[in-house]
Amino acid sequence: MSDNxxxxxxxxxxxxEVLQALEQARPSFESRLQxxxxxxxxxxxxxxxxxxVGRVCNQTCRHCHVSAGPGRPEDMPREVFEQALRVARDPRxxxxxxxxxxxxxxxxxxxxVAEARALGKHVIDRCNLTVTxxxxxxxxxxxLKEHKVEVVASLPxxxxxxTDAQRGEAVFDRSILAxxxxxxxGYGLDDPELPxxxxxxxxxxFLPAEQAGLRERWxxxxxxxxxxxxNELYTITNMPIGRYLHWLEAKGQLEPYVDRLAGxxxxxxxxxVMCRNTLSVDWRGYLYDCDxxxxxxxxxxxxxxxxxxxxxxxxxHGREIVTAMHCYGCTAGGGSSCGxxxx
Amino acid sequence: xxxxxxxxxxAEDLAKFEQVxxxxxxxxxxFMKYYxxxxxxxxxxxxxxxxxxxxxxxxxxxxxxxxxxxxxGLELGLSPDEMAEAVHVAAAMRAGITLAQGIVMNNxxxxxxx
Numbered sequence: 001m002s003d004n005x006x007x008x009x010x011x012x013x014x015x016x017e018v019l020q021a022l023e024q025a026r027p028s029f030e031s032r033l034q035x036x037x038x039x040x041x042x043x044x045x046x047x048x049x050x051x052x053v054g055r056v057c058n059q060t061c062r063h064c065h066v067s068a069g070p071g072r073p074e075d076m077p078r079e080v081f082e083q084a085l086r087v088a089r090d091p092r093x094x095x096x097x098x099x100x101x102x103x104x105x106x107x108x109x110x111x112x113v114a115e116a117r118a119l120g121k122h123v124i125d126r127c128n129l130t131v132t133x134x135x136x137x138x139x140x141x142x143x144l145k146e147h148k149v150e151v152v153a154s155l156p157x158x159x160x161x162x163t164d165a166q167r168g169e170a171v172f173d174r175s176i177l178a179x180x181x182x183x184x185x186g187y188g189l190d191d192p193e194l195p196x197x198x199x200x201x202x203x204x205x206f207l208p209a210e211q212a213g214l215r216e217r218w219x220x221x222x223x224x225x226x227x228x229x230x231n232e233l234y235t236i237t238n239m240p241i242g243r244y245l246h247w248l249e250a251k252g253q254l255e256p257y258v259d260r261l262a263g264x265x266x267x268x269x270x271x272x273v274m275c276r277n278t279l280s281v282d283w284r285g286y287l288y289d290c291d292x293x294x295x296x297x298x299x300x301x302x303x304x305x306x307x308x309x310x311x312x313x314x315x316x317h318g319r320e321i322v323t324a325m326h327c328y329g330c331t332a333g334g335g336s337s338c339g340x341x342x343x
Numbered sequence: 344x345x346x347x348x349x350x351x352x353x354a355e356d357l358a359k360f361e362q363v364x365x366x367x368x369x370x371x372x373x374f375m376k377y378y379x380x381x382x383x384x385x386x387x388x389x390x391x392x393x394x395x396x397x398x399x400x401x402x403x404x405x406x407x408x409x410x411x412x413x414x415x416g417l418e419l420g421l422s423p424d425e426m427a428e429a430v431h432v433a434a435a436m437r438a439g440i441t442l443a444q445g446i447v448m449n450n451x452x453x454x455x456x457x
Binding site for chain 2: 157159161162202204206207208209210213214217333
């Protein structure tokens with residue numbers, strides 16, 4: 001089945017090797033799935049098509065598993081967006097989830113959003129907030145509002161020290177400006193058509209706090225100190241991939257962190273992992289079980305065609321998921337997904 | 344090859360905490376039965392209890408406990424500012440407790456002086 005599968009890049013291959021080496025001294029993820037009666041892990045039907053439209057970003061966050069940044073050349077061309085629209089016509093796919101990098105910087109982003117909405121799909125924009133403050137993006141919030149796009153925005157902490165430590169200097173202040181713009185447009189208030197959710201990743205090598213209870217504390221603090229509102233708060237575990245993997249290695253924290261993830265394996269979360277209802281597309285059109293497998297160059301397998309041009313509902317909807325050591329990141333503690341905790 | 348240096352406290356020894364129960368296991372079990380549930384949400388939240396534990400860890404100068412409750416605090420969503428304030432409470436209490444001993448000093452002075 002490897003006829004038209006892409007070769008992993010040097011960086012992807014190195015990351016796979018690092019993670020495989022860790023598996024020598026630890027129980028494999030597959031063995032834990034077996035123990036939970038979930039092996040082989042299979043998709044339960046694709047309801048979310050997630051597009052990672054490229055690695056171009058106006059930020060270079062330390063926890064980024066994409067290693068995104070201003071200098072990255074990877075950028076989804078129109079042809080792949082068109083192929084994605086063909087797949088999105090599948091009536092079982094209700095949501096088109098767009099991520100990056102900063103997906104709004106892709107030249108075809110707005111056209112694609114309009115087309116996906118015209119198909120009646122729910123569209124999610126995974127927004128880093130500060131992109132709205134970039135030159136040329138002054139009307140971004142108005143555009144998202146016009147098309148009733150759900151905004152899922154990153155903010156690791158409700159304070160400047162931790163946010164800037166993870167995401168870069170002045171990111172917190174610029175994020176607050178962005179949140180005010182979203183609120184002024186009606187996002188994050190009471191209109192169910194204009195949801196503004198926040199995503200928090202831990203600022204370092206530890207698991208996220210319990211999602212329940214955290215939202216109320218953040219809502220109170222952000223309203224009191226900055227006058228901004230949001231709807232839900234999602235906690236997401238940092239994945240030992242990309243720039244974050246390098247950071248863990250440099251700090252001597254890789255093994256303790258992976259032990260923390262593996263030691264907190266939660267079978268309930270394993271049953272609910274997002275790869276079971278999501279199909280992930282990269283900027284070239286290759287298909288993956290999730291965005292993390294995408295960054296490791298591990299395409300869908302087990303008989304499912306690896307490119308979007310060969311999308312085959314029969315083979316993709318119930319495909320067997322490709323798993324490895326990093327999958328512990330989604331099953332630790334309360335679990336982790338693009339929609340937050342799983343338990 | 345680096346010279347092995349023996350120390351009383353080593354970070355990796357924290358994982359050996361449970362080995363303390365290899366002798367007098369019934370007493371250890373009784374301690375765990377008390378300690379485990381106590382640190383869960385109750386009249387006080389787990390976050391509040393972790394802050395108390397962190398402050399006591401500093402007051403009692405236990406490196407294992409400081410390591411453990413700093414990690415726990417991070418995973419409970421505590422901020423470095425909140426944790427630092429808890430440590431200041433411990434520090435202020437120690438200073439106050441030292442100063443409170445001055446009452447005994449003053450009483451003695453009053454007894455012995457004109």
